[in-house]
Amino acid sequence: MNDDKRPILVFGATGRQGGSTATALLKAGWPVRAFVLDAAARVSLTLQNAGAELFQGSFEDRDAIRAAMKGAHGVFSVLPGDLTADDEVRHGAAIADIAAETGIEHFVYSSGASAGDALTGVPRFDAKPRIEAHVRNLPITTTIIRPMIFMEMLVRPGFGLDQSRLVSLIRRDHAIHLTAVDDIGKFVAAVFADKTRFGGKTMKIASDRVTGRELETAFTEAAGRKITYDRFPDDVLAANADLAHMAKSLEDGPLSERVDLDVMREINPDLLSLRSWLASSGRAAFKEALGATDPSN
Template identity: 75%
Template sequence: MTNSKRPVLVFGATGRQGGSVAKALLRNGWPVRAIVLNSADDASLELQNAGVELVEGSFEDADVIRSATKDVHGVFSVLPATLAAEDEVRYGVLIADIATEAGVDHFVYSSGASVGDEPTGVPRFDAKSRIEAHVRELSITATIIRPMIFMEMLVRPGFGLDEGRLVSLIRPEHSIQLTAVEDIGKFVAAVLADKARFGGVTLKIASDRVTGHDLEAAFTEATGRPITYERFSDDVLAANADLAHMAKSLEGGPLAERVDFDAMREINPELLSFRSWLAGSGRRALAEALGTSSIPG
């Protein structure tokens, strides 16, 4: 399965993407090391109990990162969405540089599907493009993944589900490609297991493609109650640069680029459809978005 029993260093392991990667790597027989802010909090202890080696530190601790990177096979780098754009670039560059200095065999950077050939004008999207460009200049075998919009985004409170509707980015007849966060870990585990195939590759990943009408039907089925679908109004999009860019990109930009789902399933045979995700790991978040403790069925 793997050619090395040296660990993989995972950033963000107490979060969604990093947690998914840590879990998938452990399942595939990789030793996992993770840098955490507080090794005594519940999320960190859960990692430790699962067999993850914890290193306490932050993105500001370059010496800690250097020490944690020593003798690892691979590094998975993902930055929190809460960072300011300049901080994201600074930390992303630092992690990649340290991995290169340490002679890491395979570096995986999680970017974003909104990244394209042209600047977006949205700082947090363009930060990822700048990190990508820096990684490509380094003398390290690297893979860049660009996950499509997370399924989790559609079940966040405030998108209307508690009112019997879903408000999102696409027109009802148009399609959106979605990624289940747990699938990200499976993709990264496959990437790290095959350096020859994935080294130097930029891989856009998704789990499913659905229309607004499909979303309406899937939510209605999952909740057992009528859920209607509508797109954000032009006024809402005009007031939010991030949402406006994503909506535009879904119609004719990087987010509209078609992912090859046969290729996705070949890399990750356990690829989740949106319906299966709603019925499984997305069920709790769906209940919270509906404002209920559970969903019948």
């Protein structure tokens, strides 16, 4: 480990990406500081018991952010999905600015795989590329990761699993790259371990690539009963700008770009395939989405 194991500050540590990152960094031997809204919350105390040092504050509290960054080696920045686009850009830029001001050695920003070189005109999707552009202009070593679509999205309520259907964004014969949230932390730990290799890089990350037909097969095997796969109907996509944008991006935009899974596996040898995720960390959410009709319940 470098820099005498000075700590890494993790934003979003009580969420999915930040929690995965805090866990992976602790396992890799880094001292971890977790920036949390409520240090007395159960999830915060769980982090503390795992070895993280808690720093309480909000995104509006710039002094608290400065205090948390003081003496740190690195920062992992991820913003919650419930922010408005303007607030996401404002807070994302401010966190990066403070990192540059306080002499952070390595700044890792988690963007989105739908981010591309051209803005879309949809504020929610343009927030992350706007932050990326701001970060690249700062005098600080930065790595930007762009996780592909989370496997966890496939097992959310409303996607049809309780009716033995999986409804998603790709056509049956088209492919989608998926990322297990557990893998994100492992990628970030590898990035912090090798600033020379990853500093200045922007990289899409993924855990697996599957077609709609392969989704159907994997979910059927995991459920122990037939799960049929369908794409969202055109009228549903037409009525939802976010879904429509993602569906188009999966066909001919940033989300359609190939990720070299051999490179991913070299960086993270424990890469989770969709099948392995369904059998391990994704199993509980999958069974819950299946509902009362799951014969294994």
